[in-house]
Amino acid sequence: MRYLSTRGNNVSAKFTDILLGGLMDDGGLALPESYPVVSRDNLASWRHLDYRGLAFEIMRLYADDIPEGDLRKIVDRTYTACAFGSDDIAPVRRLQDGVHILGLSSGPTLAFKDMAMQLLGNLFEYALTKSRRQLNILGATSGDTGSSAEYAMRGKSGIRVFMLSPHRKMSPFQTAQMFSLQDPNIFNIAVRGVFDDCQDIVKAVSNDLAFKARFHIGTVNSINWARVVAQVVYYFKAYFAVTKSDDQPVSFAVPTGNFGNICAGHIARCMGLPIKHLILATNENDVLDEFFRTGVYRARPADQVRQTSSPSMDISKASNFERFVYDLTGRDAARVRQLWQQLDRNGAFDLSRTAYFSRIEDFGFVSGSSTHQDRLETIRRVYRDHGQIIDTHTADGIKVGLERREQGVPLICLETALAAKFSDVIVEALGRKPDVPPGLENLEHQPQRFTVLDPDVIAVKDFIEHNCGR
């Protein structure tokens, strides 16, 4: 399997070449030269595999430069009952007739990002050990991504994590999740400022190419290809869980921010999984819903991003969206380059009067958005009718999924976090707190390990230099 860039540079890299990287040299994103097609026979033989078996079969199509024995060990070590709460790894439960919830939030940080990030941690360690290299991951987080990365990289040899977060601005639960980690390779830096200050520092450090090279600085953001492909697995897993034959169509409802999760659904569909609709759900930050309804992609300036009660979907632009547009244009890299130039210049591009726009249907996408009020109502309805407490992001997906579903086609709604992470909104909706999973009741009372720094690039660089043990 060879990888290329959505902007057309003919790089022809292998999986492990792009594993540790972010953007490609030409500013594009990595994609395989073609998606492997899964036949009905393949589907039939995969139907009875457990999660590890399925993950191995899918990953090996894309990571064919990792010896199969090694890959199988990495996958087996990742998807354990110990890390994900049960051997099912991603359990599917019934909500009502024809509507199911795919649980993706039983990993260590109670959000779906663990599904891919846990694998990424083991893949990184494998690749770095093999090449005798080190990696210092630098990131900025307002919650989910940072903790997921820390739990994936803790204790891994050759890897350190320097994670910036806005001092005293995350929820107590999220803060405790990150700051209670005592692993010597995890460094929590609480920046006296807001999330954008953290983000700016990461950019400034990454733009200092000499520093970046000298200290082996890398990232784990959502454009990482290995993360996207690891998420393809659970679309297959859920498909097998709700169907009896290998030609029955299903639809998925996906709460969306950076288009990572639903991009994996798009790839599963391109591989031949019988997906009728990919139902994309946004919150009030509806950049993507707007595109799929109107054909206009309009990135929002930072000051127009609303802070909502599904905060992990509060985005100004969707960093993985370029992958879909590449496929939508029939893999026309010149066109993609031109569209993203337009985006940089004018903040928007418009496909409404092009043939591409009518092809969106062929790709199975439909979309919708929801508001804070919708989330409260959906959380109440699901609790009243089914006795289940869902989180706010999952509520966005269920609300839009139920609106856009078709009779006779099973609907699978992706559960992207557990309610315990967002207990304030649950109290607002239901007048009670959500249950905290066993073992985490005491999390907020654990000793915390973090360093407070001013929003100052030099201070952060000094901290990295001081702690990276060269």
Ligand SMILES: *Cc1c(COP(=O)(O)O)cnc(C)c1O
């Ligand atoms: C990150 C996240 C999302 C959005 O996922 P994307 O891959 O960015 O679309 C949705 N819900 C939760 C809980 C998340 O943490």
